[in-house]
Amino acid sequence: MSTLLSKSTFIRSLQCQKSLFLYKNYYHLRDEISLERQRIFERGHEVGKLAQQLFPGGIDVGWESPKEYKKSVQLTQERILKGDKIIYEAAFLWNEVLVAADIIVKEGDTWHIYEVKSSLSISETYYRDAALQLYMISKSGLKISGISMIHLNKNYIREQHIDLHKLFKIEDVTQEAELRIGGVIMGLIEARNTLNQNTIPDIRIGPQCDNPYTCDFKGYCGWNKIPKNSVFELEEIEEEQVWTFYNQNIVRIEDIPADYPFTITQKITWQSRLTNEVFINQDEISSALDQVILPAAFLDIQVFRPAVPLTSGAHPYKQIPFGFGMKNLTLDSDNQKIEIILAEPVFDFEESFLKRFISETAHLKSLIVFDKKRELRALVQMTERFPQYTAEIEKTINATVDLADIFNRRHFYHPKMNLNLRDMPAIFGYENVSNENQFGSDSLAGTAFEYLYRDGDLLQAIEIKALLKNYLKQDIEALELIYRGLTDTIDH
Numbered sequence: 001m002s003t004l005l006s007k008s009t010f011i012r013s014l015q016c017q018k019s020l021f022l023y024k025n026y027y028h029l030r031d032e033i034s035l036e037r038q039r040i041f042e043r044g045h046e047v048g049k050l051a052q053q054l055f056p057g058g059i060d061v062g063w064e065s066p067k068e069y070k071k072s073v074q075l076t077q078e079r080i081l082k083g084d085k086i087i088y089e090a091a092f093l094w095n096e097v098l099v100a101a102d103i104i105v106k107e108g109d110t111w112h113i114y115e116v117k118s119s120l121s122i123s124e125t126y127y128r129d130a131a132l133q134l135y136m137i138s139k140s141g142l143k144i145s146g147i148s149m150i151h152l153n154k155n156y157i158r159e160q161h162i163d164l165h166k167l168f169k170i171e172d173v174t175q176e177a178e179l180r181i182g183g184v185i186m187g188l189i190e191a192r193n194t195l196n197q198n199t200i201p202d203i204r205i206g207p208q209c210d211n212p213y214t215c216d217f218k219g220y221c222g223w224n225k226i227p228k229n230s231v232f233e234l235e236e237i238e239e240e241q242v243w244t245f246y247n248q249n250i251v252r253i254e255d256i257p258a259d260y261p262f263t264i265t266q267k268i269t270w271q272s273r274l275t276n277e278v279f280i281n282q283d284e285i286s287s288a289l290d291q292v293i294l295p296a297a298f299l300d301i302q303v304f305r306p307a308v309p310l311t312s313g314a315h316p317y318k319q320i321p322f323g324f325g326m327k328n329l330t331l332d333s334d335n336q337k338i339e340i341i342l343a344e345p346v347f348d349f350e351e352s353f354l355k356r357f358i359s360e361t362a363h364l365k366s367l368i369v370f371d372k373k374r375e376l377r378a379l380v381q382m383t384e385r386f387p388q389y390t391a392e393i394e395k396t397i398n399a400t401v402d403l404a405d406i407f408n409r410r411h412f413y414h415p416k417m418n419l420n421l422r423d424m425p426a427i428f429g430y431e432n433v434s435n436e437n438q439f440g441s442d443s444l445a446g447t448a449f450e451y452l453y454r455d456g457d458l459l460q461a462i463e464i465k466a467l468l469k470n471y472l473k474q475d476i477e478a479l480e481l482i483y484r485g486l487t488d489t490i491d492h
């Protein structure tokens with residue numbers, strides 16, 4: 001068995017020794033990688049490539065496939081000896097530990113290491129990552145002056161063109177890294193011991209499974225055997241308490257002892273799950289629905305959140321609305337059409353999109369939404385760039401009636417409820433809205449729009465636009481069924 005450690009397997013070992021062991025010995029048991037996670041990897045790669053332009057003219061010695069790492073290590077040495085001053089993806093191997101620095105730059109007779117992160121700040125994991133790089137590259141014989149992290153600058157506001165020197169923040173983390181080298185050495189010893197043993201470490205699932213990253217052996221370790229309605233789904237509960245319950249074999253919400261100091265919402269959840277009864281407070285539902293004043297419409301907004309700002313006035317990871325669906329609320333709703341508006345994915349589309357949104361919604365007294373705080377906040381943020389529309393946007397926001405509030409406040413509670421918009425119609429006895437959409441989540445719908453914006457392949461664009469429109473339509477259908485379901489509960 002290979003005991004070669006890389007930066008990623010070392011970080012994995014710090015999270016969980018069992019994860020390291022499984023990765024090295026039972027790689028095939030990993031969970032399927034989700035599209036969201038795949039997108040995070042791709043985004044990291046894109047940001048890394050962009051950051052290389054801060055140090056132009058370097059040579060890239062990175063490997064195409066991990067199997068070629070030895071070639072990269074050799075090439076790195078060759079380029080250093082040849083006198084190159086900027087090297088991307090420089091690889092070093094020492095004592096069976098392989099590290100690849102995103103960028104190394106020669107300053108006088110020493111080298112400075114730069115690690116690129118697509119985040120807005122530096123986490124503890126990144127400091128440890130820097131410590132490993134600093135330690136290993138120094139050990140491999142290169143004279144190092146220090147290490148810096150390059151990450152996205154949350155205060156950067158894009159103008160017409162991207163200014164890379166303002167988009168990225170470079171922070172020297174040499175001191176923080178040096179402080180953690182002792183921990184790196186101990187971590188390497190522990191990882192080696194793990195890899196030298198013959199059996200899978202006996203480690204139960206715990207808070208480490210999602211910290212700092214979602215482990216890809218959760219399926220193997222039994223996470224998918226945790227029943228629905230488990231203590232992990234109980235709202236307003238501290239993570240520590242959840243694990244205390246779990247370790248006491250209290251897994252389902254109804255198994256929590258009656259003398260636990262429940263909050264009011266927790267108590268309703270517990271009671272409902274215990275008795276399998278639906279909890280309905282007709283007066284509260286009625287007064288919540290009374291806030292809907294005609295003319296009204298169901299509304300769903302979608303946003304995207306590019307790491308590198310794609311439009312002027314945006315900062316990294318700014319949420320930008322790109323589409324909305326609407327359907328008028330009337331007595332003959334079957335005859336009403338669902339309107340879907342998608343922004344044209346062209347530079348600076350926001351103002352025309354915003355104007356369209358305002359013109360479509362201005363006459364409405366109520367907009368019925370479902371847990372759309374994030375999207376509505378994105379609309380509010382647009383007033384920073386377009387203050388001339390502040391009054392109209394505020395009027396829209398004030399007109400929203402959020403159906404999710406009714407469930408969050410436990411005016412209605414169903415023991416099988418999970419607050420997912422598309423799963424909710426079923427609790428009222430309706431057929432679930434189709435989930436047969438390639439996106440499957442708002443974040444992937446946002447990624448699809450980002451793809452449209454950046455790549456613009458005509459045929460694919462037509463297909464993606466059709467899928468996005470269908471996605472918005474399905475959200476509106478689900479929203480309407482939830483509204484009808486709630487209305488029925490007060491009419492009987």
Ligand code: SF4
Pocket residue numbers: 015016017018019020022203204205206208209210215216217218219221
């Ligand atoms: S799922 Fe949890 S316990 Fe299992 S290997 Fe991963 S981190 Fe360790």
